[in-house]
Amino acid sequence: MKDYEFSDKKILQSWHENAKEWVKVIDRAAIPSRELITNQAIIDAILARSPTSVLDVGCGEGWLARVLAAKGIEVWGIDAVPELIAEARSRSEGRQQFMTASYEDLDTGALPQKFDLVVCNFSLIGETATKTFFQKARALLNPGGHLLVQTLHPLVSCGEQSYIDSWRPGSWAGIDGNFKEAAPWYFRTTSSWVQLFIQNGLALVSLKEPLNPATGKPASLILYGELTQHFTAPRTG
Structure with a gap:
């Protein structure tokens, strides 16, 4: 098997290289599971919480932000890949704002407000970056606000490998596009995802597993966390 660099840095490098091709794939609706499920x-999941403001973390070319804005929701989208943010801005209309920002940048106060809901739609694929984001999530939410995370379902995405948190090589299998090397990703078990919410002061209030009607297996995992009133960050070191 080909040697991969397993790191958050490699993830960003890959997305810089593949951003333009990714936009073409999204425009062609060439990922069946997304279109179907x-x-x-x-x-x-977002509309069920009736938010008036949403932060889309890892917004890509902005398709979700545009859908939500069309329903009267104020939406900010952030992504660490400038090429994707440029595309999102070129397509934006009305109640949308986009900015290039990494999870580390969320400390700088660059965002002018807090939000009723923060959504991460298949955008938490790194190791340290994901932990960093969860540590900052509380500060992004209004009182009673929610964090929604949709991710690959651990049961299905684990494949034949051991069911433990670990780096995995990426793949563009099943997606028709002229891509360069795929980004690696960090596999997390269901319990590991749950702990990220609990350890960072977000009460896990719901967990959903959208099913693929063709296979009968879960197409993804959606976790809902709600901002708790009182939280003491765990000690480190």
Whole structure:
């Protein structure tokens, strides 16, 4: 098997290289599971919370932000890949704002407000970056606000490998596009995802598993966390 660099840095490098091709794939609706299941699943999950403001973390070319803005929601989208943010801005209309920002940048106060809901739609794929984001999530939310995360379902995405948190090589299998090397990703078990919420002061209030009607297996995992009133960060070191 080819040697991969397993790191958050490699993830960003790959997305810089593949951003333009990714936009083409999204425009062609060339990812069947998204069109059939997961796009509508995350839209429904967001609308069920009736937010007036949403932060889309890892917004890509902005398709979700545009859908939500069309329903009268104020939406900010952030992504660490400038090429994707440029595309999102070129397509934006009305109640949308986009900015290039990494998870580390969320400390700088660059965002002018807090939000009723923060959504991460298949955008938490790194190791340290994901932990960093969860540590900052509380500060992004209004009182009673929610964090929604849609991710690959651990049961299905684990494959034949051991069911433990670990780096995995990426793949563009099943996606028709002229891509360069795929980004690696960090596999997390269901319990590991749950702990990220609990350890960072977000009460896990719901967990959904949208099913693929063709296979009968879960197409994704959607976790809902709610901002708790009182939280003491765990000691480190």
